[in-house]
Amino acid sequence: MAAHIPLAPVESSTEARIRTLASDLKQQPGALLPILHAVQDTFGYVPECTAAVLATELALSRAEVHGVISFYHHFRTRPAGAHVLHICRAEACQSMGSAALERDIKQLLNIDYHQTTADGSVTLEPVYCLGNCACSPNIRLDDAIHGRMTLARTERLLQQLKEGQA
Numbered sequence: 001m002a003a004h005i006p007l008a009p010v011e012s013s014t015e016a017r018i019r020t021l022a023s024d025l026k027q028q029p030g031a032l033l034p035i036l037h038a039v040q041d042t043f044g045y046v047p048e049c050t051a052a053v054l055a056t057e058l059a060l061s062r063a064e065v066h067g068v069i070s071f072y073h074h075f076r077t078r079p080a081g082a083h084v085l086h087i088c089r090a091e092a093c094q095s096m097g098s099a100a101l102e103r104d105i106k107q108l109l110n111i112d113y114h115q116t117t118a119d120g121s122v123t124l125e126p127v128y129c130l131g132n133c134a135c136s137p138n139i140r141l142d143d144a145i146h147g148r149m150t151l152a153r154t155e156r157l158l159q160q161l162k163e164g165q166a
């Protein structure tokens with residue numbers, strides 16, 4: 001009878017990719033944040049296995065890594081919707097009515113910040129200055145910045161996205 005040889009746990013491709021990102025960046029001072037940014041840039045969110053992998057790579061506890069992930073709203077622990085809508089909440093946009101726009105867009109989408117619409121089409125995020133203050137209030141829809149925004153213009157943009165024209 002053949003001897004039973006225990007198999008080492010197989011690392012998923014997600015874990016392997018996170019480990020590679022970590023080993024590329026872990027020499028930087030304060031490496032955890034840049035690594036987490038790289039993880040989110042790579043996957044669009046921070047997968048659940050990240051804390052375990054980074055705890056090993058950076059000699060931290062899982063709780064420490066979890067603490068940083070949950071402290072920064074920027075890090076998503078679930079995949080975003082098909083499109084990400086950022087509303088600028090910084091001063092110039094505030095002075096031009098972004099608070100009302102924000103309230104109306106939340107109502108329109110029926111979600112709050114860091115949430116995704118029920119159909120998975122839009123995730124809503126705040127942002128603090130898009131560098132387009134002269135055209136406040138501003139939003140960013142995926143990679144495109146749109147200035148002098150109103151609710152009606154936002155609705156049109158979202159409609160165009162649905163129709164595949166934006």
Ligand code: FES
Nearest residue numbers: 088090093130133
């Ligand atoms: S304050 Fe909104 S773009 Fe600068």
